[in-house]
Amino acid sequence: MNQFLQSFDQNMQFSRISLSGNEEINISFELKKKIKEERRRRNQAYRTLDYYLSSVHFFDFFSYDTFQIAKKSKFIAQTCQNYTIQSEFLLLPYFDSSLSYSNLLNRFNISKTNVSNEISFMHPIVPQSFAEIIKKKSINFFKNLSNKITRPMFSENYINLDLQYSKEIHYIFEKASENALIRFKTPIVSSEILLITMIEEKETRVGKLIQKFVPDQSDLYYLRFFLLKKLHSKELAIRNNIKKNLRYFVYLFAKEISESEVEKHIKSKRLEEIVEAFRDEIISRALKQKFFYDLISEVQNSLNFGSVRKYSI
Secondary structure: OHHHHHHHHHHHHHHHHHHHHHHHHHHHHHHHHHHHHHHHHHHHHHHHHHHHOOOOOHHHHEOHHHHHHHHHHHHHHHHOOOOEEOHHHHOHHHHOOOOOOHHHHHOOOOOHHHHHHHHHHHOOOOOOOHHHHHHHHOOOHHHHHHHOOOOOOOOOOOOOOOOEEOHHHHHHHHHHHHHHHHHOOOOOEOHHHHHHHHHHOOOOHHHHHHHHHOOOHHHHHHHHHHHHHHHHHHHHHHHHHOOHHHHHHHHHHHOOOOHHHHHHHHHOOOHHHHHHHHHHHHHHHHHHOOHHHHHHHHHHHHHHOOOOOOOOO
């Protein structure tokens, strides 16, 4: 009887051990399944984002402020009755009150009045000083243009769609994109990078204009140094305060708001918290999109695009 009880206890102990092992196996299996599903959802989200946010032009890498500068140059060209946007038109938008460049540029004799007068001299078709035209035609242009979302810059009743950027501007934009990626190790072309590029490209129209205002080479180096310092402090703050897996979304976020707002969030030490909320929102929206239907539709459109191919017999 004692041997039977001992055998029974041993069998029960073995059963308990076996049951515990099965539970551990089941828990491990469920955990692996959840991890696999999470990886699948993450992969789907990032593939969807890559598709909808695919960048094929240097404008896709412009920060919000840089894009506003490029848009405002079109308005300036239209005011000058010029159908080709020249590179000197890129300098005047830096005096917009929403940007913090006026004080810095004024220190080096690059003022809004000086730039306006030079532009009116370079484009004699303008019947009066360019500064007066800006004042009469668009008194709020340099104050709150970014708030005019309901009246897009590229609408036919606001700006002439036939205006084209000159080859020189295309070169400056491409060079700025190259500088951002290779020299400054950032995917975003900020307003600082664009201005640094214009200073360094001395053979361009805007480069020669800047040299006219700042003939002393050492002063040009000082101006460039202040811009580099501003750019470096901003990029350093992003790298030190933002997790590595959030940096992709930081730069996406930086394309949607002004650089001054990004700096404000960095100083308040809330940038990472805001970017996390931005990431959650953008991923949830991406997952709601019918990615595969859109992909199939795009492929079908590309197949139907163009002339019908003919084969010789």
